[in-house]
Amino acid sequence: MLQKGLEYDDVISEVEKALSEDFHFEDGKILGSMCTQPLDVAIDTHGMFIESNLGNPGLYPGTRRLEGKIVEMMAELLNGKGVTGRVLEGGTEANLTALWIARNLTGRKEVILGRNAHFSIRKACDILKMIPREVDVDEDHVMDVGEVEKHIGDDTAAVVATAGTTEFGLVDPIDKLSKLCEEHTWFHVDAAWGGFILPFLDDVPAFDFRNAGLSSMNADGHKMGMSTIPSAVFLLRKEEDLQNIAFESPYLTSVFQTTVLGTRASAGVPSLYATMMSMGRDGYRENVESCMSRTRQLARTVKDMGLRLVTEPVTNILAVRLKDPVSVKDHLERRGWHLSLTKHPEALRLVVMPHATEETLDVLIEDMTSACRELGEI
Numbered sequence: 299m300l301q302k303g304l305e306y307d308d309v310i311s312e313v314e315k316a317l318s319e320d321f322h323f324e325d326g327k328i329l330g331s332m333c334t335q336p337l338d339v340a341i342d343t344h345g346m347f348i349e350s351n352l353g354n355p356g357l358y359p360g361t362r363r364l365e366g367k368i369v370e371m372m373a374e375l376l377n378g379k380g381v382t383g384r385v386l387e388g389g390t391e392a393n394l395t396a397l398w399i400a401r402n403l404t405g406r407k408e409v410i411l412g413r414n415a416h417f418s419i420r421k422a423c424d425i426l427k428m429i430p431r432e433v434d435v436d437e438d439h440v441m442d443v444g445e446v447e448k449h450i451g452d453d454t455a456a457v458v459a460t461a462g463t464t465e466f467g468l469v470d471p472i473d474k475l476s477k478l479c480e481e482h483t484w485f486h487v488d489a490a491w492g493g494f495i496l497p498f499l500d501d502v503p504a505f506d507f508r509n510a511g512l513s514s515m516n517a518d519g520h521k522m523g524m525s526t527i528p529s530a531v532f533l534l535r536k537e538e539d540l541q542n543i544a545f546e547s548p549y550l551t552s553v554f555q556t557t558v559l560g561t562r563a564s565a566g567v568p569s570l571y572a573t574m575m576s577m578g579r580d581g582y583r584e585n586v587e588s589c590m591s592r593t594r595q596l597a598r599t600v601k602d603m604g605l606r607l608v609t610e611p612v613t614n615i616l617a618v619r620l621k622d623p624v625s626v627k628d629h630l631e632r633r634g635w636h637l638s639l640t641k642h643p644e645a646l647r648l649v650v651m652p653h654a655t656e657e658t659l660d661v662l663i664e665d666m667t668s669a670c671r672e673l674g675e676i
Contacts, residue, residue, distance in 0.1 A: 321636060323651070326658035330638030332464070332491055332518075334651040336526045336569070343565075343572040344526045350564040352385075356551020361564050364571040368519075371574055372531045375497050376489075376515060378507035382540075383533035384557060385519075385567045389490030390418040391558050392516030392532040395543070397422045397456055398558070399514070399534070400484035402542040406455035412441035412470060413641075414463045416488055428455060439463075439609055441470040447478055456484040461505045461515075462492025465640040465647060466608060467615030469496065472505045472512070480511030490530065493517020495613050498579075498586040502612075507535070519570035522586065522614075524577060524652070529566030585652060589614040592659060593650040599663055604676045608642055614650040617642065620675055629669040635662060 304312075321328060323335040336344075350361040365385045373381040386392050393416070397409060407428045411419050414435050423430040431454075433445035441459055450457065457479050459470040472487055479485035487505065489496070494517055496502050506515065512535070519529035534540070544554040577585070593614040597607060600618055608617035620626050623646040627637050638647045650659070670676045 323653040325634075326653055326655060327634050328636045329648045329650070329654055329662065330636050331651070332521045332649055333527065334521075334524070334653050336520070337524050337573050337576060339576045340525045340569040340573045344569040345565070347565040347568045350567070351561055352564040352567065353555065353557070353560045353562040354550045354552070358564065361567050365564075365567045368531060368567065368571050368574065369533065372493075372517060373507075373533060376493070376506040376517070376533065377504075378515075378533055378535070381507055381533050381535055382537040383531060385564075385570065386516075386530045386532050386557065387528040387559065387563065387566075388520070388530045389416065389488060389516055389518050390421065392490070392530050393418045393458070393486070393488055394422040394425060394558055395532055396484070396486040396514045396516070396534075397426055397428060397458075398543050399539050400456035400486070401426055401428055403539060404455045404484060406453050406483075408451075408453045409456050409458060410446055410449050410454060411458045412460065414439065414441065414465065414468070414470075415458055415460055416464050416490070419458050419488070438468070439466055440468050441475065443471050443474045443478070446475060450478055450483065454483045456486055456513075458486045458488060460492075461487050461489035461496060462613050464491065465615075465642065465645070466617050467491065467611060467613035468609065469502065469505055469612060471503075473503055473509055476509035476511035478511070479513075484513045485509075485511050486513060487515045489515055490518040491521055492613060493531070494519070494522040494524075494582060495586050498583040499590070499613075507533075513539075519566065519573065522582075522589075522651075523570060523573060524585070525570040525573040526566055528563065529570040531570075586614075589650050589652060589654075592654065592656060595656075596648065596650060596659055596663075603663075603667055603670065605670070608640075608645050616648040616650065617645040618648065619644050620646050620670075622673060622675070625673050626666070626669050626675065629673065630662075630665055633665050633669075635665065 514534040519525035540556040606619040
């Protein structure tokens, strides 16, 4: 209920109380989230641009210039010479945008996606009145290429693959899927998770614009990009494809809008730019290598406990097989840990983000061992 205005200090006190009720990455006990503490430079620059709105870009040429620089850096990182794009709110908006373009460009409505795809793809299909054709995963828990080949046809508007699946952090066979899609349909890769990880890993098959059939791709800056929420980079090969979703906006400083949102919270743009410039390639590589080192060590420790993994980690996500993951998760939550489950009925999911230090994971293992013994898992 809206009441008489409060004094500044009273308002701040009330909001700080709400903040104290939230959980925070600095505590080190959040291992179910793909986000982490942003860099200080990300936080500082976010606050500087709090009124920026790229929905009306003529008023914010500096913010727009930084957006262009981000797109250039991400295009280079993802081997997309001449690729264009936008900084959007997150993977959900990027996935929706990709399918919106695909539908309007092809005049078709079917979307082929894997059972391992992020739920935002199904959400986008519902919003756009498109038809999701879900294919199974293979024994490696990635999209089954043979199944995609069976389903792809004249009614296919888009095929969607994932570079860094949400549940297990795995990479679909993008090179093979690209060849199926080349010159036949739109091919979108959701790299919300993997976009700031895979470029810094060795021996990863080509997952990016090196694949000629790839039409669009996205990567979240507010995950392993180390920026503030929200920031996601959406890339596509051809600027002109955005005209398929263009709407006239004569009362604004742009003639057309080519994004889902009108008003766009744009402070994430300078935040991500500052983060990328501060981290650089070496900083991101070191960050990824550190997280992967802790992930692999955690995997070895879990196996030494007598437990099994659903799959060996490709990125910094670990899925532990348990007879009753719900009970183990509940037990650990009572000790202050925040983990997550998956659609797999026997998996407890751990995301090893930068805030999950070696010391933190040592304590987790102690608590997890105790929980598993008490519940008869080991």
